[in-house]
Amino acid sequence: MVEAVFFDVGSTLIRPCPSVAETMARAAAERGHALTVRDFELHMPAMDAYYEAEYLRDGDFWCSHEGSTAIWLDQYRYVCHLAGIGHDAEGMAAAVNEAYRHASSWEVYADVAGCLRALKERGLALGVVSNWDAELEDLLRGLKLLPYFDTVVSSAAVGYRKPNPVIFDLACEQLGVRPGACAHVGDRPDADGDGAQAAGIRPVIVDRHGAEPDCPYDRVETLADVPGFL
Known part of the structure; x- marks a missing residue:
């Protein structure tokens, strides 16, 4: 019998809106660079690959607020160099990072509120377990999501990051549940799936774009399926 459900945040509950390419183009225009959204979109796959390589090499940057901020900044600097404005990489990175500190630069997926309401109506405890900086609770408050959750555990605040089971143990402790x-719902089979399973928690992977056909864990295409699935 499930008593509590934890959720990842990025690509599970929320996504950047405007996109990173759009935000970088806006910052570039404000700083006098003649670059379009398309100019930045060309480098988004490289930015994603950069993050994945850094995460697989040593994802412990998520274990502190400074490290969590640094990985965002590093990605934006990298794109600036690829786009030919490396001379302004510092200023650009700071401007883009500042934009994403605010709720207005994020969008809650359309399936989130209905899922959370349905689970709360069942009497389940809800929590967040996410690799994020120490400002996560403020961001969720700004997005009007915080009232749904009984606890919010960010890696930077506790010093452990998924897939380390300790971060899940801490979340269970805070809710007083075994x-x-x-269950834990997230988008990454490695961080969310492996981490939850190692902690003895049932993993559920939300695969919105069919990118994880070989996922070894329970998989849903939308959060709307989670209440019935559990």
Whole structure:
């Protein structure tokens, strides 16, 4: 019997809006660079690849607020160099990072509110377990999501990051629930799936774009399926 459900944040509950390419183009225009959204979109796959390589090499940057901020800044600097404005990489990165500190630069997926309401109506405890900086709670408050959650555990605040099971253990402790009575919903089979399973929690992977056909864990295409699935 499930008593509590934890959720990842990025690509599970929310996504950047405007996109990173759009935000970088706007910052570039404000700083006098003649670059379009398309100019930045060309480099988004390289930015994603850069993040994945850094995460696989040593994802412990998520374990502190400074490290969590640094990985965002590093990605934006990298794109600036690829786009030919490396001379302004510092200023650009700071401007883009500042934009994403605010709720107005993020969008809640359309399936989130209905899922969370349905789970709360069942009497389940809800929590967040996310690799994020220490300002996560403020961001969720700005997005009007915080009232749904009984606890918010960000990696930077506790010093452990997924897939380390300790971050899940801490979340269970805060809710006073056994891991075996919990499920965790996230988008990454490695961080969310492996981490939750190692903690004795049931993983559920939300695969919105069919990118994880070989995922070894329970998989849903939308959060709207989660209440029935559990």
